[in-house]
Amino acid sequence: MAQQEVHNGEVAKGAVTDALVFTSVKPQLLVEAPKASDAIQFYKAAFGAEELGRTMHPKRKADQELPLILSAQLKLGGSTFLVSDLTHDSAAPAKTEGAGIVLCLEIEDVNAAIVKAVSAGAVAVGEIEEGDGVCGGGRVGKVKDPYGIVWVICSPALKSADVDA
């Protein structure tokens, strides 16, 4: 099952014993409304994210001044993440804040990435450290963005066997 791919409702029949095959894990970032739009601009400027699409909040369109974002899809490298306005009405995607999740980004030049993120409005957290393996090895630094999300920025591991086995 490791290399199996299932896309857009096309289930690989017979290859698995049931239909419980997840296709992907996408982090959804819940930003206090109505700042999701600002946050998307920030992720474009800080990390070079591309916006693939945006679905607006239907209940907010008619009777509210600011249209809210139900879900915007952003692409970064080979991954997709979602950004949503977090409201406190029942139609919000989730009322609960996420607990204990940070997002790890891999990049060759950790220093430059942190400088760029900070210039876009993020705050550096701690020092850049060498090879403690959090993201699989290499250099590791952290920034906190203006919306409270912590991004761990690390370079790829140069050697795969250098772990604490």
Added chain:
Amino acid sequence: MAQQEVHNGEVAKGAVTDALVFTSVKPQLLVEAPKASDAIQFYKAAFGAEELGRTMHPKRKADQELPLILSAQLKLGGSTFLVSDLTHDSAAPAKTEGAGIVLCLEIEDVNAAIVKAVSAGAVAVGEIEEGDGVCGGGRVGKVKDPYGIVWVICSPALKSADVDA
């Protein structure tokens, strides 16, 4: 840049104007120590995650009874996420809890996936709703796992144009 892939330190030279190309976004789940090992078992049972590797916390090996997990890599569909023991000493991957992040999983059979997750120890949150587009359309349900993480489980969108444009 949309389809570009950069793997393991092999930077595509000349294709971009700088080296600031991220290869991936990986959520890192910070679990109160020493429960990361339990959490990994839960993610295997509840979602069928596969463990790709595990790096132990070096400072805890000699002088602590329980070896802590610095970072374990779990694979789910085409995505990878990380699970770590969150400690309060300086070598912890992050002292800050993540703010406002939930994880979206795509699967054909949302009902069955929620039943399986609940039988493994998760708690269902709210009702399953139809096509509100949070993960791109389809059916959407939510569970909270025993470690505080909220998982949004949704089926793929059947039609791409059915959004609130």
